[in-house]
Amino acid sequence: MSHNIFFNEQTGKHSFFSVKEKAWHNLGQVVTDYPTSKEAIQFAGLDYEVHKLPNIHRLANGTEIVSDSSFFTYRIDNNKVLGDKIGTDYEIVQNAEAFTFFDAIVSGGDGILYETAGALGNGERIFITAKLPSYIKVGNGDVIEKYIFLTTSHDGSGSITAAFTPIRIVCQNTLNAALRNCSNVVRIRHTASAQEKLKEAHKIMGIADTLSEELNSLFNQWAKVRITDKEVLKLIRQALAPGKEVLKAVNTGGELSTVFENMCNNAFMYAMTSPTQQTETTKGTLFGAYNAVTGYFQNVKEYKDEEKKLESILSGTALQRTQAAFNLCEAFAKDGNAVLMN
Numbered sequence: 001m002s003h004n005i006f007f008n009e010q011t012g013k014h015s016f017f018s019v020k021e022k023a024w025h026n027l028g029q030v031v032t033d034y035p036t037s038k039e040a041i042q043f044a045g046l047d048y049e050v051h052k053l054p055n056i057h058r059l060a061n062g063t064e065i066v067s068d069s070s071f072f073t074y075r076i077d078n079n080k081v082l083g084d085k086i087g088t089d090y091e092i093v094q095n096a097e098a099f100t101f102f103d104a105i106v107s108g109g110d111g112i113l114y115e116t117a118g119a120l121g122n123g124e125r126i127f128i129t130a131k132l133p134s135y136i137k138v139g140n141g142d143v144i145e146k147y148i149f150l151t152t153s154h155d156g157s158g159s160i161t162a163a164f165t166p167i168r169i170v171c172q173n174t175l176n177a178a179l180r181n182c183s184n185v186v187r188i189r190h191t192a193s194a195q196e197k198l199k200e201a202h203k204i205m206g207i208a209d210t211l212s213e214e215l216n217s218l219f220n221q222w223a224k225v226r227i228t229d230k231e232v233l234k235l236i237r238q239a240l241a242p243g244k245e246v247l248k249a250v251n252t253g254g255e256l257s258t259v260f261e262n263m264c265n266n267a268f269m270y271a272m273t274s275p276t277q278q279t280e281t282t283k284g285t286l287f288g289a290y291n292a293v294t295g296y297f298q299n300v301k302e303y304k305d306e307e308k309k310l311e312s313i314l315s316g317t318a319l320q321r322t323q324a325a326f327n328l329c330e331a332f333a334k335d336g337n338a339v340l341m342n
Contacts, residue, residue, distance in 0.1 A: 004305040006119040008045050010078060015045030016118030034113040037099040044117035046095040046126055048077040050154045052086060073154050075123055082124035083155025090156055091190050093198070095126055098152055101162065101198045102130045105148065115147070124155040136216045139223050139281035146212055152190075159187040160194060218330075222287035223280075225333050229272065232289045235332070236267045239293050239325035267296035274299075286329050293325035 005027055006015040016028030017040065029043050041047050055070040071086040102112050111133035119126050128150045136144040152160040163186075188197045227235070234250075240263060241247035249256055271277055271292030282288030297318035303309040312318040 004120045006045070006121060006123050008078075011045065013045060014118075015123065016116070017043035018116045019114070028118065034115075037096075037103055037112075037114065040114040040117050040128070041096060041099060044119065044126075044128075046117060046119055046123075048075050048123065049094055050074070050082060050092050050123075051076050052090065052092055055084065073124075073156070080122045082122060083153075083157070086156045089191055091192050091194050092154065093152055093160060093190065093194050097195060097198065098126065098128060098150060098160070101150060102128065102148065104199060105132070124157075125151065125153045127151040134212065136212050136219065138216075138219045138287060139279075142223070142279060142281040144215070144219070156190070159189050160198070162186045162188075219287055222290065222329060222333060223282075223285050225286040226284055227286050227289050227332070228284075231332075232271055232292065233264070233268050235289050235325065235328050236271070236293060236296075237264050239328055240264055240267065240321055241324075263301075266300055267292055270296050270300050286332055290325055290329045294322050297322065 007013075008015055013029065014027040017035075018028065018030055019034055020030065020032060031043055035043055050073050052071050052073050055067045055072055057065045057067060059065065069088055071088070071090065072084040073082045073086055073090075073092065074080060075082065102114070105112060113131040115129045115131050117126070117128040130148050132146040132148060135146055138144060146164070148162060148164060150160070150162045152158075188194050237250045237256075238247060240260070241250055242260075246256065246260060248254065271289065274295060276295065277283060277288050277292060279288075282291055297313060301318075303312065309318075
């Protein structure tokens, strides 16, 4: 599996850092203490600037025309081109500016703990994960910490994306639970107003606080709801169903593809055997059933590379399926097994 982490030939290091935990594929830097934003930028190899210049079109007769509507971006430390189809209104947000987003959430950055950061490809995409001061506690000892994740690109391919992500300490499960009527993701386009919008970080903090209060109550409720192994398997199949036809087959006992069955069986095996699924709050509980789905996408499923994994968990298939699991668990808590029989 490719990791896609940028290797800087000038420093001889991969552009990634992690606090205490091993970095992806054992690459990058592992540090023992939480760094400041300035230190995190250096540890992750993000201490480079990106500039934008107009594309030059060379005609058959040798004439060169400087474009006034097409641009490219590049790193000024190594001159690597990051994107060559950049529009006029594209505004660069430097890596250092992305970190100020986190420092503004809690006054002066006090309480923000930078967990991971890195650059993918040639540095055209970066990501940062920071731990917030408070946490969610489920039962007596199952702690879910509160994280803010930010990713941005320098190649014009996407928006600046910030997401609230609660993660279970014991297995690092990403629980992208987008609660009904509440958004946990904010996207900012790379326009002239991007930097100003980044400064409105307190709004993201408000989302995190609202979500954590609701999740704390909800997850503690789910930890007390019992669910059988048979019901867990049915919930997994319904949550992982890629479309209405497959979902109909799941509900009516119809024929399922071998690929889909294997995926469901792998998720079910994780639910039954993972050490994190044997705790008081997860073994035989609705909370454990939900974690079985999130745990499958975080710890079991194989991806082409780590960038594809991040995309899937933050905005792709993994997020959609975990949202489906979240909705099923919410309905199960209200109506019991009836919801799995529909």
